[in-house]
Amino acid sequence: MGANSVVAHGGGPTAVLNASLAGLVEETRWRGSTGALYGARGGLAGLLRGDFIDLLALDPDLMRRIGEAPGSALGSSRLKLADEDYARILDIFRRANVGCFFYTGGNGSMETALRVARYARDVGYDLQVIGIPKTIDNDLSVTDHTPGYASTARFFACAARDVGEDNRSLPSPVCVLETLGRNAGWIVAATSFARRHADDAPHLIYFPERRLSLERIAADVERVYRRLGRVVIAVCEGQLDDHDQPFGADVDNAKSANYRLASNLGHTLAGLLTQKLGIRARAEKPGLLGRCCGPFASPLDRAEASACGRAAATAAAEGHTEVMVALGRESNAPYRAATFLTPLETVARVERLLPPEWIHPDGNDVMPALAEYAAPLIGEIAEWAHL
Amino acid sequence: MGANSVVAHGGGPTAVLNASLAGLVEETRWRGSTGALYGARGGLAGLLRGDFIDLLALDPDLMRRIGEAPGSALGSSRLKLADEDYARILDIFRRANVGCFFYTGGNGSMETALRVARYARDVGYDLQVIGIPKTIDNDLSVTDHTPGYASTARFFACAARDVGEDNRSLPSPVCVLETLGRNAGWIVAATSFARRHADDAPHLIYFPERRLSLERIAADVERVYRRLGRVVIAVCEGQLDDHDQPFGADVDNAKSANYRLASNLGHTLAGLLTQKLGIRARAEKPGLLGRCCGPFASPLDRAEASACGRAAATAAAEGHTEVMVALGRESNAPYRAATFLTPLETVARVERLLPPEWIHPDGNDVMPALAEYAAPLIGEIAEWAHL
Numbered sequence: 001m002g003a004n005s006v007v008a009h010g011g012g013p014t015a016v017l018n019a020s021l022a023g024l025v026e027e028t029r030w031r032g033s034t035g036a037l038y039g040a041r042g043g044l045a046g047l048l049r050g051d052f053i054d055l056l057a058l059d060p061d062l063m064r065r066i067g068e069a070p071g072s073a074l075g076s077s078r079l080k081l082a083d084e085d086y087a088r089i090l091d092i093f094r095r096a097n098v099g100c101f102f103y104t105g106g107n108g109s110m111e112t113a114l115r116v117a118r119y120a121r122d123v124g125y126d127l128q129v130i131g132i133p134k135t136i137d138n139d140l141s142v143t144d145h146t147p148g149y150a151s152t153a154r155f156f157a158c159a160a161r162d163v164g165e166d167n168r169s170l171p172s173p174v175c176v177l178e179t180l181g182r183n184a185g186w187i188v189a190a191t192s193f194a195r196r197h198a199d200d201a202p203h204l205i206y207f208p209e210r211r212l213s214l215e216r217i218a219a220d221v222e223r224v225y226r227r228l229g230r231v232v233i234a235v236c237e238g239q240l241d242d243h244d245q246p247f248g249a250d251v252d253n254a255k256s257a258n259y260r261l262a263s264n265l266g267h268t269l270a271g272l273l274t275q276k277l278g279i280r281a282r283a284e285k286p287g288l289l290g291r292c293c294g295p296f297a298s299p300l301d302r303a304e305a306s307a308c309g310r311a312a313a314t315a316a317a318e319g320h321t322e323v324m325v326a327l328g329r330e331s332n333a334p335y336r337a338a339t340f341l342t343p344l345e346t347v348a349r350v351e352r353l354l355p356p357e358w359i360h361p362d363g364n365d366v367m368p369a370l371a372e373y374a375a376p377l378i379g380e381i382a383e384w385a386h387l
Numbered sequence: 388m389g390a391n392s393v394v395a396h397g398g399g400p401t402a403v404l405n406a407s408l409a410g411l412v413e414e415t416r417w418r419g420s421t422g423a424l425y426g427a428r429g430g431l432a433g434l435l436r437g438d439f440i441d442l443l444a445l446d447p448d449l450m451r452r453i454g455e456a457p458g459s460a461l462g463s464s465r466l467k468l469a470d471e472d473y474a475r476i477l478d479i480f481r482r483a484n485v486g487c488f489f490y491t492g493g494n495g496s497m498e499t500a501l502r503v504a505r506y507a508r509d510v511g512y513d514l515q516v517i518g519i520p521k522t523i524d525n526d527l528s529v530t531d532h533t534p535g536y537a538s539t540a541r542f543f544a545c546a547a548r549d550v551g552e553d554n555r556s557l558p559s560p561v562c563v564l565e566t567l568g569r570n571a572g573w574i575v576a577a578t579s580f581a582r583r584h585a586d587d588a589p590h591l592i593y594f595p596e597r598r599l600s601l602e603r604i605a606a607d608v609e610r611v612y613r614r615l616g617r618v619v620i621a622v623c624e625g626q627l628d629d630h631d632q633p634f635g636a637d638v639d640n641a642k643s644a645n646y647r648l649a650s651n652l653g654h655t656l657a658g659l660l661t662q663k664l665g666i667r668a669r670a671e672k673p674g675l676l677g678r679c680c681g682p683f684a685s686p687l688d689r690a691e692a693s694a695c696g697r698a699a700a701t702a703a704a705e706g707h708t709e710v711m712v713a714l715g716r717e718s719n720a721p722y723r724a725a726t727f728l729t730p731l732e733t734v735a736r737v738e739r740l741l742p743p744e745w746i747h748p749d750g751n752d753v754m755p756a757l758a759e760y761a762a763p764l765i766g767e768i769a770e771w772a773h774l
Contacts, residue, residue, distance in 0.1 A: 053774060073772070170462070287673075349486070386453070
């Protein structure tokens, strides 16, 4: 087996992805690895070019500081591998004497990792493949939660609290807070942590697990508006209406990557609500800031991301393959979690949605069980004083 | 002269408006005021209803904690006074035995304060009127800067840094960061503080002081994209095109308040750039979060906001009227500022734009003089480590 290792990232960066990288590098160094640990610049795209950087050769202090930065120092990509790419990857591994491949990402990336592993096995190339969990969406199976989620959840909980504070200060009746999140409602659900009192924002939370009709949301908004004279709505960018369309459909799902526009759901929804109810509405869309805002990176999230990177190095040293590092919760009070390994096939392309029983039957709020699960991850959200 | 005072806020809240209120209350209490200090709930709208709360009767510790919260604990409004409202206000003042009126706001609010003062003088009602500066837009005249600006400037500088980090991590070629700011470029200019190295985001910064053609911005974007393969653009919500129209014109300036939609400039501009250049573009719009995000409230901003509130109480005790508290910079290194008083008529309805010589001749960046002015206000923006 090749003496060297390669690490690559797949998909969007997070506030703590670099912490996983730093953890992997530190643990590999600590174990006195004799081989190199190459980082593939720009994810699979860089991997296919053999664009490597020797991470063990870097100043440990630089790596420590990178571990504190949001984004991805190594870069990433959303490239989907074509059939011929697998042979090309093994070719590059062979020439670089690579015997271990670490791949960081969500359930799509874990499927890619599994495919690389299976291809290597099929052609008789001796390769360990270790997955490292990473996604703000928290939609990976088996693991209790994913590194990256807690920081984004904390960002949007604080955003909902502070937009709520603004909305309370000045009559600006309806405010739509568009959160990140495509198919799973984990992030939008976190906005419930903004609340301490019955009338605190957000007043309505919607979930991509449930289709949403404009009539339904308008009725909810009107009811809250009559009672409070203000409404803050949390809704994620992936929310579909009851015709399975994004509100306003500015998102073009056509194949041409060049012409795919990003979500404008919040603004579109605000416009539709204004038209329908005659109440002023506006939208805030922090967008990517929700996944890369350094000051909101949660210390717990960073520590767990680092632990996952270190556990991946340990798994490699112990000879494991076709596994992903996962987080298991051992205790809720005090919160305690530990890493364990799960076969890649248990997580590859498996999407974990919000449990239906954690969504209020009315579809516009969370249930208490969500708080029990998420509170230790999101941490304390300070309450502002009021008159 | 009446023994009591009233304080009201005009316009949007900020991250430190409550600090000005707390400073006013603390200083008034410290001076052993024998009269009441009433807070008008909900700005002029509350004032016209006589909806008052006795602020000196509140627990000082609660007031201290309110001073740390973003938003406006007292509420605010954007109400424009009608001619008959002035008599009504004096009627309310007369009944509540009010001899001093504190009004917090920007240049529009200072005009309102001046009109109230003149009306009182005209009808022979003995009234002191003291303005307290407050606007994230930093567009008040005479004062070196306005409480509220530094926190918003810091928010958007950090946002540009972190969105830039995300944009660097994953090929997502063009990212438009929509900042707050209507007619003045102070806030969008602050995004320049995100940069440490030549290729750091934002790569292009546009200013509402200059009209902007789509052709011009597209040429700029294409040039940066060819060099770096990525572009982060900072542009404020008030930016107009060369036909004096907002890009996409989703902002309806019609009189009907109910149907006025908020800005969607970033998204619209991203769409136009994608169409014109065939390069993927997306937009982030933190929106109101930029003025009310608690964790970004700058300690300097909070201290100065509090000082302005205290100085207003002092000015009242010393018998001043028809003045606004202003901040004067005494030294840049070390930074030192002090409050002084300026006649309301020097600031009422006077809009201070970015000095033309602080905008790069190409119209897409700041000039170094901006940094000299803004650096002490914005403070250190930490740099993230890179490979």
